[in-house]
Amino acid sequence: xxxxxxxxxxxxxxxxxxxxxxxxxxxxxxxxxxxxxxxxxxxxxxxxxxxxxxxxxxxxxxxxxxxxxxxxxxxxxxxxxxxxxxxxxxxxxxxxxxxxxxxxxxxxxxxxxxxxxxxxxxxxxxxxxxxxxxxxxxxxxxxxxxxxxxxxxxxxxxxxxxxxxxxxxxxxxxxxxxxxxxxxxxxxxxxxxxxxxxxxxxxxxxxxxxxxxxxxxxxxxxxxxxxxxxxxxxxxxxxxxxxxxxxxxxxxxxxxxxxxxxxxxxxxxxxxxxxxxxxxxxxxxxxxxxxxxxxxxxxxxxxxxxxxxxxxxxxxxxxxxxxxxxxxxxxxxxxxxxxxxxxxxxxxxxxxxxxxxxxxxxxxxxxxxxxxxxxxxxxxxxxxxxxxxxxxxxxxxxxxxxxxxxxxxxxxxxxxxxxx
Numbered sequence: 001x002x003x004x005x006x007x008x009x010x011x012x013x014x015x016x017x018x019x020x021x022x023x024x025x026x027x028x029x030x031x032x033x034x035x036x037x038x039x040x041x042x043x044x045x046x047x048x049x050x051x052x053x054x055x056x057x058x059x060x061x062x063x064x065x066x067x068x069x070x071x072x073x074x075x076x077x078x079x080x081x082x083x084x085x086x087x088x089x090x091x092x093x094x095x096x097x098x099x100x101x102x103x104x105x106x107x108x109x110x111x112x113x114x115x116x117x118x119x120x121x122x123x124x125x126x127x128x129x130x131x132x133x134x135x136x137x138x139x140x141x142x143x144x145x146x147x148x149x150x151x152x153x154x155x156x157x158x159x160x161x162x163x164x165x166x167x168x169x170x171x172x173x174x175x176x177x178x179x180x181x182x183x184x185x186x187x188x189x190x191x192x193x194x195x196x197x198x199x200x201x202x203x204x205x206x207x208x209x210x211x212x213x214x215x216x217x218x219x220x221x222x223x224x225x226x227x228x229x230x231x232x233x234x235x236x237x238x239x240x241x242x243x244x245x246x247x248x249x250x251x252x253x254x255x256x257x258x259x260x261x262x263x264x265x266x267x268x269x270x271x272x273x274x275x276x277x278x279x280x281x282x283x284x285x286x287x288x289x290x291x292x293x294x295x296x297x298x299x300x301x302x303x304x305x306x307x308x309x310x311x312x313x314x315x316x317x318x319x320x321x322x323x324x325x326x327x328x329x330x331x332x333x334x335x336x337x338x339x340x341x342x343x344x345x346x347x348x349x350x351x352x353x354x355x356x357x358x359x360x361x362x363x364x365x366x367x368x369x370x371x372x373x374x375x376x377x378x379x380x381x382x383x384x385x386x387x388x389x390x391x392x393x394x395x396x397x398x399x400x401x402x403x404x405x406x407x408x409x410x411x412x413x414x415x416x417x418x419x420x
Contacts, residue, residue, distance in 0.1 A: 043084060045417040046091040051084065058140040059083035065134055066227040075210045082207060082228070084418075090147035092410040097150035100157070104146045112145050116226070121296065121333045121367075155403045163398050165391045173390050180244030185289075186256055187281040187339060188248070189221055189238040192231035194404065195273045204274040208267035212276055215264055221278050230273065232400045236336065242283070252277055281341055292351055293376040294335040295320050297359070300368045301329050307369055311359050317375035335372075347372075 041053045060083040064071050071079070097104075114124035122130070128138045191211065195204035211224055225231075225238030233240055245253040252275055255265040259279040268275040283289050295317050299307040306329055313323050324332035340348045350360045351374055359371040385393070 042419055044088060044419060045415075046088050047095060047414050047416075049091050049095070051087045051091065055087055055140070056080060056084050058137050059087055059144070061134070061136050062131070062140050062144075063227055065131070065136060066223050071214065072210075075214065078203070078207050078210045081203065086144070088411070088416060089407060090144060092407065092414055093147045093151040093154075096154055096410065097147075100154055102150050102153055104149050104153075108149055109142050109145050112149060113141060116145075118333045121298070121331070123331070151403070151407075155399060155406065159399060159402050163395055163402075165394045165398075169394055170387050170390050173394065174384065174387070176246065177384055180246060183244050183246075185242040185244060185283050186279060187242055187283075187342070188240045188256060189225065189278045189280060190231055190233055190240055190252075191221070191225045191229040191238055191276040193228065193274045194230040196408065201269065201274065205267050205269060208274045208276050212264065212267065215276075215278075221264075230404070232396055238278075239336075241337075242289075242339075249275075281339060283341075290340045290352075290377060290379050291337050292340065292374050293317075293337050294351070295373045295375055296333050296335055296365075296370055297324060297373065298331045298333075298365055298368045298370040299329055300331060302364075302369045303329070304362060304369060306330070307362055307371060311371065314359070314373070316357055317373050320373055331368075337376075 117127040193204040195201040222237030324330040
């Protein structure tokens with residue numbers, strides 16, 4: 001999956017010079033009237049559907065932008081290979097969607113992109129503006145999101161009703177969690193590169209090393225997981241939450257314990273791929289750790305009065321988005337679940353002094369004046385998930401395994417021609 005060095009060399013030896021992106025290689029073909037025209041070169045053909053060098057270049061640039069740091073030439077070559085493999089998967093997914101007459105409305109795509117942007121405190125339009133300013137056509141992100149939505153819908157439709165999670169499975173998982181609560185807990189994030197065979201595994205290790213080097217230079221782990229990881233946790237930026245060693249693959253568990261209190265692992269090779277894991281925190285059983293769900297409300301012009309007026313209209317976290325949408329000056333963003341011991345001391349203290357459902361005192365943000373609404377608060381003393389939550393987790397894992405298997409089958413049965 002991470003091969004295609006020759007393709008990468010072709011694309012970037014012709015398109016990258018002095019750190020700038022150039023023009024894509026093109027081919028001259030005869031038109032029907034014996035004239036000639038320039039068309040984009042073809043990087044691959046998937047069941048008679050072409051993928052152009054331009055498509056590959058745009059996707060690679062999107063992936064590189066996600067890392068947020070200056071890539072090396074070696075990074076570019078590896079990520080270009082991954083970009084092509086992503087595009088091949090998407091062609092197959094959309095072909096399957098057409099077979100079942102699944103159509104994805106533009107509003108669904110934009111809504112999903114908006115949700116993604118909100119995790120970084122942006123709107124969908126602002127994300128598109130950033131992409132355009134970086135020389136990236138937003139269509140590449142839209143195409144990727146459309147394929148993801150279609151594939152998820154097909155897998156749910158075909159297999160969702162067949163998956164049965166028994167009470168015994170839920171009870172067994174709860175027993176495991178209760179037993180683990182007496183052991184050290186680790187806050188772990190993961191990036192998983194799926195690689196089922198020796199050749200792709202070699203390339204996955206190289207890709208993991210490339211991603212790791214970017215992370216060490218300051219790239220966001222959360223964004224890298226969203227863009228590169230094949231694990232179900234990619235949707236939450238790779239966050240696995242608090243886990244015990246028994247919840248992890250044995251090799252991953254060994255790497256986590258070797259990291260001590262915090263750190264980023266070397267690539268970890270397992271049976272079907274390669275992991276990168278980040279250890280964000282560790283707690284002993286006797287330590288109480290408080291987690292909170294936060295929603296940020298920002299006044300872009302830095303006006304304390306505008307922020308105060310907005311807060312007066314909000315009676316619960318459910319109101320924050322609606323109030324923000326009424327003003328161009330206001331912006332809301334869900335920050336998900338965060339452990340207080342991961343926050344800076346002043347931020348943690350501000351949240352400790354705020355009741356659940358209320359807003360913190362205002363604070364200066366990089367783009368205005370903001371408050372945090374504390375939407376939920378739990379501690380590890382009572383942090384076991386509910387039976388419904390466990391059932392949903394087990395269901396998601398099974399559906400992901402089925403989805404991976406179906407995509408492998410599509411690849412095996414497809415006619416894929418790579419233009420080396």
